[in-house]
Amino acid sequence: MAKPSLPQGTRDFNAETVRKRNYIFNTIRSVFEVYGFQPLETPAMENLDTLMGKYGDEGDKLIFKILNNGLDNVAKHQQIKDDFEKVLIGKNTKGITERALRYDLTIPFARYVAMNHGQLTFPFKRYQIQPVWRADRPQRGRYREFYQCDCDVVGSYSLINEVELATIYATAFEKLGIDVEIKINSRKILAALAELCGGADKMIDITIAIDKLDKIGIEKVKDELLQRGLNDSQISIIEKYLSIDGDTFQKLSAAENLFQNNATAKKGLEEIYFLINYSQQSQISNLKSQINIDFTLARGLNYYTGIIFEVKAKNVNMGSIGGGGRYDDLTGTFDVPNIPGVGISFGVDRIYDVMEELKLFPAEMQTATQVLFFNLGEAESRAAFGLMQQLRAKNIRCEIYHEQAKFDKQFKWADKKQIPYAVIMGSTELENGTCTLKNLKEGVQEILTNEQLLAFEF
């Protein structure tokens, strides 16, 4: 047997890590619940058909595919060989793989809505906290198995949903203690920019290039636009667009100027204005300072059609820790048209990394064992065990040392496990019907009757 190891990009989580992760999950879940979202869980695997073609070419490559069973069936060898030939030239893979691990939570949710839209009450608000898998190359803040916490509203065009989702972001990150910038933009504005630059088909090229602005600078963005087939006058429009600056309302009016009477842009700007304006009146004091218009924000997933969100943590170098947006026809690919939706996602694993780096986890999260009962012999341990069970019935976390051993050993074990109290029941205590309770942090101890121990406030 080779050395045991873990698949690339996956991790084990020890007790401390699990507790910290649960703290994040519980915080986010409680916010979802307060906003009226209902939980949903879907299988780890989906039919490959459900996932393919939803995330763009890059995304398709990163989907983990599951090998079909029964490929060694001799009767089917020729068929399987033929199918494999198709795989080699990038065609139909059904004979080899027809299931895959989910890549995100949104598409499985869309599949669920498409399957159940007859029974659902719209608008339907669901949240989902489950792992997803991507065959990406791991690096800082990037894993092959990671959790997403999504909440989506489907069946409503109302922009109040966008406001609520922005507020959920602000509230959750406030509770976690992370300073964040919530960037917003609208796909409609990006589409309008493409219209100004000679065609909607240019939108993808333009967004890919301008998305890199803060990373590579304006000159290199212009180079890339040139390479992607835009001419000088088009690039100068984009340069104007990218130079829009100032506070929120300055940005909005500058954009209005640039786009003039373009109907698509007008709609997009109105939506952003609504979101900003409504949020400011929502009396969440921290919300205003955190929402920023970022006209360079594009977001990769190509099903977004309206307002898009992206969350970045301040004071730390980490990719986005959340993202989302409006998609007006998500279930259309499942032949259920006209169900619009909007949703956001939290990247728990990156949030964890950020909180670890900024030391934001509360200290009092330890929920380890509170009391160690010493094992000082046959009769002693029996008495201790009985007492321990009574404490456990009162929800005190107890353990008894697994075998009779020297004091030294049992103390050291308690130290290592950071157990704060020890109960010592030896022959003396047994005779008197008492026990010795020692506070291991303070180093003090007292003799209690068994009744006093059961009433003790740990």
Next chain:
RNA sequence: GAGAGCGUAGCUCAGUAGGUUAGAGCGACAGUUUGUGGCACUGUAGGCCGUGGGUUCGAGACCCAUCGUUCUCCCCA
């Protein structure tokens, strides 16, 4: 998909211009005469130096390949 760095004890690492039996700290385990721990002292265990080739009288060190891992780009949470 493209590129760079790193693989020596359970962990963090030293290992000088290639030269005998590969080291330290921490951790683990045991003991310092079995009713009071954290400290200290003593001792023990634990390494085909990632793997496979090559150069050399001689390789942990140099070269090639391979695997693993970290990071960057792409893309993304």
